Amino acid sequence: MKIKLSAAFMAAAAALVLLAAGCAKKDSGGSVYLLNFKPEIDQQWKEVAAEFSKETGIKVKVVTAASGTYESTLRAELSKADAPTLFNINGPVGYQTWKDFTADLKDTNVYAWLSDKSLAVTEAGGVYGIPYAVETYGIIYNDAILRKYFALPGKAVPLTSPAEITNFAALKAVVEDIQKNKEALGIEGAFASTSFSPGEDWRWQTHLANLPIYYEYREKGAGDLPAIDFTYNANYKNIFDLYINNSITDKKMLGSKTVGDSMSEFALGKTAFVQNGNWAWGQISSEAGNVVKAEDVKFLPIYTGVPGEEAQGLCTGTENFISLNAKASASAREASLKLLEWLFNTPQGKKNVAEKLGFVAPFSTFSAEERPADPLVKEMFRYLDNTNLTSVSWNFVSFPGQAFKDELGASLYQYALGSKPWDTLTAETKANWAAEKKALAN
Numbered sequence: 001m002k003i004k005l006s007a008a009f010m011a012a013a014a015a016l017v018l019l020a021a022g023c024a025k026k027d028s029g030g031s032v033y034l035l036n037f038k039p040e041i042d043q044q045w046k047e048v049a050a051e052f053s054k055e056t057g058i059k060v061k062v063v064t065a066a067s068g069t070y071e072s073t074l075r076a077e078l079s080k081a082d083a084p085t086l087f088n089i090n091g092p093v094g095y096q097t098w099k100d101f102t103a104d105l106k107d108t109n110v111y112a113w114l115s116d117k118s119l120a121v122t123e124a125g126g127v128y129g130i131p132y133a134v135e136t137y138g139i140i141y142n143d144a145i146l147r148k149y150f151a152l153p154g155k156a157v158p159l160t161s162p163a164e165i166t167n168f169a170a171l172k173a174v175v176e177d178i179q180k181n182k183e184a185l186g187i188e189g190a191f192a193s194t195s196f197s198p199g200e201d202w203r204w205q206t207h208l209a210n211l212p213i214y215y216e217y218r219e220k221g222a223g224d225l226p227a228i229d230f231t232y233n234a235n236y237k238n239i240f241d242l243y244i245n246n247s248i249t250d251k252k253m254l255g256s257k258t259v260g261d262s263m264s265e266f267a268l269g270k271t272a273f274v275q276n277g278n279w280a281w282g283q284i285s286s287e288a289g290n291v292v293k294a295e296d297v298k299f300l301p302i303y304t305g306v307p308g309e310e311a312q313g314l315c316t317g318t319e320n321f322i323s324l325n326a327k328a329s330a331s332a333r334e335a336s337l338k339l340l341e342w343l344f345n346t347p348q349g350k351k352n353v354a355e356k357l358g359f360v361a362p363f364s365t366f367s368a369e370e371r372p373a374d375p376l377v378k379e380m381f382r383y384l385d386n387t388n389l390t391s392v393s394w395n396f397v398s399f400p401g402q403a404f405k406d407e408l409g410a411s412l413y414q415y416a417l418g419s420k421p422w423d424t425l426t427a428e429t430k431a432n433w434a435a436e437k438k439a440l441a442n
Helices: 002-023 039-056 070-078 091-101 109-113 143-150 168-180 202-208 210-220 233-245 251-256 259-267 278-285 330-345 347-357 375-384 402-417 422-441
Strands: 032-036 060-064 086-089 121-123 126-131 135-142 189-191 271-277 297-300 312-317 321-324 390-393
Touching: 032 039, 032 070, 032 330, 039 060, 039 278, 039 330, 039 347, 070 086, 070 091, 086 091, 086 330, 091 121, 091 126, 091 321, 109 126, 109 330, 135 143, 135 278, 135 375, 143 168, 143 271, 168 189, 168 233, 202 210, 202 233, 202 271, 202 402, 210 233, 210 312, 210 390, 233 251, 233 402, 233 422, 251 402, 259 271, 259 278, 271 278, 278 375, 297 375, 312 375, 321 330, 330 347, 402 422
Parallel strands: 032 060, 032 086, 189 271, 312 390
Antiparallel strands: 086 321, 121 126, 126 321, 135 271, 135 297, 135 312
């Protein structure tokens, strides 16, 4: 009943947004309002916007939603007269929520430049969301710490390098032994904190949860499902347990930890591992007191114990789909497209995309030399270029919505605290998925 009421409330709220937007006065100026999805690049977006404005005379406002609040912020901002002209949608599911605000981009230069047009969000021949960054995530490790570990005379595992960690059994053995030898290695824990501060649990309820869904979809030959069996929930538990049981932070204290805390712990050399994506190098390198050298920042796939995972690569895809507000004035839409064209097909724009924003842009206008030079992007392509490995696709773009992810995150935190059995978490997750998918269908 609670879920049905929540879905009804969301539908009513969306209707109010549509009504307010329909009554709003259209902006007659040619300015741009970008609602940014990633708090970690707020300052970078503002610097890039200022440079574009200086060069073109077009005013650009950048507003950044707080972590975990993008959907609610977007709902509030789209109801205003001065609404965003450019905003993110979270793939096909997000499109269904915001489709009345998304302009058709099929005749734009930005879509024409898209290298793989199958990545775009489409419906009935129209294009309503264009990916502007391909990203990857996995387990980031400090190779200097691992080299020190593999040189320990009393280590408990026979492995001699990270290259031999190709499945969960090997990962578990190494992580648990590093935890036992943390004093000898000069660290405080194998893994950085599993963040559960409000709005900071997206690495677990979205990115980590992608693994069991990816394998279930693969097994069933599906790209979406109205209900899940959660077949690989035990594998999900495997890796989550490994994180929280071999951490720098006691499980009872995880509710106070943020993603920023965990990245700081890694950057300061206090931990050997942290789960995050290629966008994290900026957080590591800019941390005051950072001791991790660029050449020591490496990726491992997120192994969970699925048979055949030795051929698994990194989790690679995108949830960064840019949409143009169909309800903005013609001049505002034109100005917004000019910003996108400047970013993705001018020398200075592309330089900003690679060096300031750190995007691996999926457009034909970029050469290999114009990719970001940071170490995690290099690692990304080290895996992508290995034809013996298969990337894990980002199936979390098909998750029912933010409410489902928030419920899963809350359950994971309760499990970590010891107040919710895993079997209960599994049953609730299956029920929530089915109920929220049904609500979306209606």
